[in-house]
Amino acid sequence: MLIDTHCHINSEELRLDARALITRARDEGVKKMLIVGCDYEDSCEAAAMSEDFSHLGLYASIGIHPHESKRYDEIPPEFRKISGMKRVVAIGETGLDYHYDHSPKDDQKRMFELHLRFAEEVNLPVILHIRDAMDDAMEILTVHRGLKMLFHCYSGGLEYLNEVLGMGGMCSFGGAVTWDTKSSETLREVVRKIPLENILCETDAPYMSPSPLRGRRNEPANVKYVYSRIAEERGMSFAELSRAVEDNAKRFFGWE
Numbered sequence: 001m002l003i004d005t006h007c008h009i010n011s012e013e014l015r016l017d018a019r020a021l022i023t024r025a026r027d028e029g030v031k032k033m034l035i036v037g038c039d040y041e042d043s044c045e046a047a048a049m050s051e052d053f054s055h056l057g058l059y060a061s062i063g064i065h066p067h068e069s070k071r072y073d074e075i076p077p078e079f080r081k082i083s084g085m086k087r088v089v090a091i092g093e094t095g096l097d098y099h100y101d102h103s104p105k106d107d108q109k110r111m112f113e114l115h116l117r118f119a120e121e122v123n124l125p126v127i128l129h130i131r132d133a134m135d136d137a138m139e140i141l142t143v144h145r146g147l148k149m150l151f152h153c154y155s156g157g158l159e160y161l162n163e164v165l166g167m168g169g170m171c172s173f174g175g176a177v178t179w180d181t182k183s184s185e186t187l188r189e190v191v192r193k194i195p196l197e198n199i200l201c202e203t204d205a206p207y208m209s210p211s212p213l214r215g216r217r218n219e220p221a222n223v224k225y226v227y228s229r230i231a232e233e234r235g236m237s238f239a240e241l242s243r244a245v246e247d248n249a250k251r252f253f254g255w256e
């Protein structure tokens, strides 16, 4: 079984095509997909889709993306109820993104902190989006060590890997592991060295298409390219990696 632990099937680009692309993914062996929310409406949509398509292996995560943090004073109160839905298995994506700085850093930090406290309160894992902000993020996360953390689209390099592993963090890798760029080479170094039990795979669809589809709209079926490159880098079989990632995801999300 393959698993896409981070996709935006609820996005404008993919929503109308949801049924077809979920079917394509399942035909490729992707039996579980986690839809990630980025703002209030988006999170409601993710939760609703995870129920509508529960028979097809969909799950949801609810949160406010760091880009959107300036629009919020608090965690939407409705999130308390939504977080109790059966298919909602995580809080996020939350974190810090200093690469684009779409929201002021103070707003990002404030909402990040609120998400971590909320995740503790409802006892769910967090999905972290951290870009060019590892120092600040680690400082905030150290206080919340007890949380289960998934560093989505991990980009901290070997530099931060030990710290992340020390907090029991999982790293999720996407299309970037397949690209022919210098930063992707750095990422592949991480992929070769990280313990097998800390690896998860994702597409971040509709973004981040893997080679050979780079530049095109991404979808969960393409997670197979991520698996095959990681397996190749680690000198293991595709089947062996799939089994390990399946175990990792089960342990992390607590799903059946």
Ligand SMILES: [Zn+2]
Pocket (backbone or CB within 6 Å): 093, 129, 152, 153
């Ligand atoms: Zn993200």
Ligand SMILES: [Zn+2]
Pocket (backbone or CB within 6 Å): 006, 008, 036, 093, 204
């Ligand atoms: Zn995302």
